[in-house]
Amino acid sequence: MTLFPVIHRELRAQARQPFTYWLRLLGAGAALAVMAVMILNGGSGGESFAALHRMVLLSIWVLVPLGVADCVSRERREGTLGLLFLTPLRARDVALAKAGTHGLRGLALLLAVLPMMAVTFLQGGVGWRAVVFSFSINLAWLALVVAVSVLASAHCRSWTRALALTHVLIVVSAVAAGTLKMFAAILVFRPSAIWQVMEQLDSFIAGSVQYLTGGRGLWSTNFTASMIPPGVIRRIMLGELVTTGALLAMALTLVLWAGHVIARRWREEPPPVWMQKTSVALTKPRFGVAFFRRWMLRHLEKNPIGWLERRTWSGRVVVWAWFAVTTTLCSAAVTDQNIWRDPRRSLLPLVWLLPGSMGYLAAGSFRRERENGVMELLLVSPLTPQQIILGRLRGIWGQFLPAAALLVFVWLAVRNLGLYQTTGAEWLGFFLVAFGAVPVIGLSFSLSSRTTIGAFVLTALFGFALPPLLGWLVVVALDPFTSWNMRERDSAQLAFSVIALALLAGAFGQGMRWRLERRKFQFNTGVS
Amino acid sequence: MTDAPPLPAVQTSGLSRNYGNFTALSGLNLTVNQGDLFGFIGSNGAGKTTTLRILSTFLTPSAGAAIIFGHDVVREADAVRHVIGYMPDFFGVYKDMEVTEYLDFFGACYRIPTAKREKTVSDVLELVGLSEKKGSLIGALSRGMQQRLGLARVLIHDPRLLLLDEPASGLDPRARIEMMEILRELQRLGKTIIISSHILSELETICNRVCIIERGQLIYSGPVQGVRDQVSSGKVVWARVASDQDKAIELLKTNPLIAEVSAVDHEIKVTLATEQTDHSLVADVLVRGGAKLIELREDEIGLEEVFMRVTKGETQ
Structure with a gap:
């Protein structure tokens, strides 16, 4: 050896x-x-x-x-x-x-x-x-x-x-x-x-x-x-x-x-013929092909950068795979035999998991364009940096929108039953802000980090670790001036974390735009 | 009343670009006329790609200005992007896309309406000879075909100026010749083309004007023949005689318009004086002197030789 x-x-x-x-x-x-x-x-x-x-x-x-x-x-x-x-x-x-x-x-x-x-x-x-x-x-x-x-x-x-x-x-x-x-x-x-x-x-x-x-x-x-x-x-x-x-x-x-x-x-070597045929048989649209083509063409017209995310069957499967996972978890949560257990507690992992996956997707999002040189071509097209960023963000949001909408619907439906002590509004707020903010942070690091691994770790740090830490610090700083109980303190900490996350996303969004405008990003090109 | 002269396609003045302390481009003054097929020559690191990137609006200059069809590349970048087509020295392709899908994507980025896009895609594919590969995956195309696809992408929004950075690099001889043919055809269609390449023999045959830059500075800009005349100290003519070669050499040496004569194998190398441009002088001298001339040819200096003479081979 x-x-x-x-x-x-x-x-x-x-x-x-x-x-x-x-x-x-x-x-x-x-x-x-x-x-x-x-x-x-x-x-x-x-x-x-x-x-x-x-x-x-x-x-x-x-x-x-x-x-x-x-x-x-x-x-x-x-x-x-x-x-x-x-x-x-x-x-x-x-x-x-x-x-x-x-x-x-x-x-x-x-x-x-x-x-x-x-x-x-x-x-x-x-x-x-x-x-x-x-x-x-x-x-x-x-x-x-x-x-x-x-x-x-x-x-x-x-x-x-x-x-x-x-x-x-x-x-x-x-x-x-x-x-x-x-x-x-x-x-x-x-x-x-x-x-x-x-x-x-x-x-x-x-x-x-x-x-x-x-x-x-x-x-x-x-x-x-x-x-x-x-x-x-x-x-x-x-x-x-x-x-x-x-x-x-x-x-x-x-x-x-x-x-x-x-x-x-x-x-x-290319995959064997039988594998290629099976792949085509399983992924090629069979029904409503004309409608599907028009639908995709509409996507391309409205948002070419977002269309790249949905172009492949695997990109489209992500949408419905997450919807299926959310449906399963929501069904399991609301049909729990123990009626005293708040179903939203079972849904909390999803509140983290969905934005986490979006951050993961966003952190690797611009890597391909940076590596194959398409980013340079996009930047000399009439698309503005803002359009490129928003286009990609809309693509990522769109992939998770059905799952997120279902989660929010179930959460609100459970809340309206009035059976449980807490409204869970702070967690819903966290989810909605994280849904919007984490992809922005991920996308920003996908431009600035040399490696996808680095982008992913930094997204996790700034998207999920830093906001709670900042929230905790604010609460600790306010402790001497307040008289809140344990639950109020936890809610306040979560609320401050959400604000911190939103502010961080805003800062990263501006930074990303600045980077694209001044071409200050990790720019790898090679003859492919 | 006389017509105003046509607007130059590209005009740069004092164009400079620094990367920190490093100067990639220093005070470049350049004019490219409409309809030119303009060769951009320089060693690696001379500043060719930086210039093309500035002209394509990808980079902003540190100093100076670049005007393309009357639009400033910094202040009117959006207008410039509509009139230029930029092909960098890498392919910039999604290998898992189909050929038409790729062009469709860039067509959408250039906001070409759907109804018009299909025909445009078809037209540019035909122009670059890729019509039969419409449904192929880009990853399955050969290097030459991917290069043609890159050219098709450049043409998708019908730009007036093409900026092509090393479009023939890495191609086999057939693909290179075909690429040059396509460029000639584009010039005939009225496009202005700036092409940077290391294959100078090809630039020599297709370009009407060239510029040479070294260490970010312009050394020459003008017609190809002009740079030849600038560097050549005197024409070189080769002669073969059937009679006594030494006697022929002596005959030639007596003429004041001939600078140098020497024997190389069975041929006579004659260097004319700088002011003398007509090589028939050599034939005249030899025939009048009684020598039996059997061959006379002029040794024309190539662009590669010109490049070697005018540059010092310094890279940054």
């Missing part, structure tokens, strides 16, 4: 990317923030340790794919993958080298948190078993996430598709690992209890999540309490180590599979 040149190149390339350093800073900052919050709230060492563990696990699930998902797809896009195969390198070597390099980067994240974890020992309440548990879980998930990211990257040419596929594969892996663990636990402890477990699957899932994340002090209770026999603890530990080993083996298998995919795809 000739891994080292690839590892060497990859590490050098990563070292030259500012994003690598920002990611480290972000990781260390988040760890510090978690520790500060835990210490300020008077949490025990065990609780702080579990909180840090959760932060690392979340980083592995969210941040690691951002860095890895483009590792092969980028080489495919830039045409450098084929050059590697002119040397004695084999596809398996490339996959292993990529996974190894990014695994090392991920381990650096674990090492960065180590000093903070050491502090929790000084606080007390953390046993060695919890450390082993945390390390083995994080290590196994790091390996698995890197492996699925490399696999997804080998499958796709575009970074966004690779990232989306990575997250789908992470969910699939989590379900697979959870199921594996469930059956292993049942077989180890009580083989006869399998049907009981199946009947109470939701409780089991909740328990598994706690087990994975150390939630509700589960680890400190289990590993330090004297009520659990030592034999059982030994079995739990052994089970965890066996699971970790199984997940590491699974990760290695996935990386080798990625090598197989690279070997099949590096020549960039």
Whole structure:
């Protein structure tokens, strides 16, 4: 195997990317923030340790794919993958080298948190078993996430598709690992209890999540309490180590599979005829073709820049896929058997998820025009920068409009029933402002950031992290002059966050216009 | 009453552009007349692309002014955009689009009404010879065809001035020749064309005027022949004689209008004095002196040679 040149190149390339350093800073900052919050709230060492563990696990699930998902797809896009195969390198070597390099980067994240974890020992309440548990879980998930990211990257040419596929594969892996663990636990402890477990699957899932994340002090209770026999603890530990080993083996298998995919795809041959025919058969409009053509032509007339978002079948599917997801969640929420539970609580994830997806879409939105040079052509056409920006924003808003309208309708309908204590007006306000504002911020970063990953992270920071922080700061500053109760305080904090988000979007919108007018954006052109 | 002279297609005065401390273009004064096929020559980094980007309104100049058909590129950028068609040195295509879809998109950006757009798309595709590729995906087109598509995009709104940055780069000889034919046809249709290229032999054959820039400064602007005359110190004529070559050389050396004579293999290289332009002098001297002349040819200096002589090969 000739891994080292690839590892060497990859590490050098990563070292030259500012994003690598920002990611480290972000990781260390988040760890510090978690520790500060835990210490300020008077949490025990065990609780702080579990909180840090959760932060690392979340980083592995969210941040690691951002860095890895483009590792092969980028080489495919830039045409450098084929050059590697002119040397004695084999596809398996490339996959292993990529996974190894990014695994090392991920381990650096674990090492960065180590000093903070050491502090929790000084606080007390953390046993060695919890450390082993945390390390083995994080290590196994790091390996698995890197492996699925490399696999997804080998499958796709575009970074966004690779990232989306990575997250789908992470969910699939989590379900697979959870199921594996469930059956292993049942077989180890009580083989006869399998049907009981199946009947109470939701409780089991909740328990598994706690087990994975150390939630509700589960680890400190289990590993330090004297009520659990030592034999059982030994079995739990052994089970965890066996699971970790199984997940590491699974990760290695996935990386080798990625090598197989690279070997099949590096020549960039067109898909087989049957696949092309199937694709055409599934995506070509069959009914109302004339109407559809007129409809699309109208879109093109009114807003050519927005039309680009809806031109492809995949762009149009986004509209109805989100509508389907929203319909499903709204149906589940309003038909809940527990009539005392406010359905809007179940809809809160959507309030975050829809603007989050819009931000994600917007952050990668102008990348293609920047890379293929069309942005330069648009800027010398009669379209003004304002028209280009608004055109693209209208395109993104249009893709999510049916889902958003449905959500707002259900929210208002539930509110008008008058059954529940809160009106939820502040959350509705947050959603409406985020719907309008987050794409503006995302689009702005899609112009100014060199990489889509950077644009996405900055959008998340300025669209979702900074406004609540500003809202909290305003509330803290106003605390001495007010006498609001807990609920009023929370509402005020949310209201100030919404105002901050709106103001940020306005500033970013103006900045984006200024950048386009003065051609101050990351301008990459290459002969394509 | 006499007619007013036609408005120049392009007129720049003192056009400069800085990127921080770096000067890409320095005081460029240029005039391109309507109907010209104007060659823009310079080494890499000489400022050609910067000039074309300023003329296309993509960049604003740091100093000076550029007027296109009477419109200032900064103050009347919108009016300029309607009369120019700009083709950069990269394709700028969506590879997953069909050919007509791509042109339709840019047609819509130029606000061409739907009813007119279909015919326009069809016409420009025919002009560039892509009619048979209407429904093809752009990614499936060859490099030459993508280049033609770029030209079709430039023509979609029927501009009066075409700014073409390296339109023939990377094309095979056939595609290059076809591209040059299309440009000639466009000139016949009354378009003014500014073309930057490194393939000087081709510019020489199609352009009526050229300009040479180096390190952001204009070195020459005018007819192709003018720059030849400016750099050549004297015409070079090659002669072959059937009789004694040494005697023929001696004969030639005695004439005051001949600057230099030397033997190169079986030929005689004759450099005429600067003021002498008629090479029949050589034949006259040889025949009168009794030499048997069997071949006489003039060595014309090419644009590449001119370029090498007038520039110092300095890039920024």
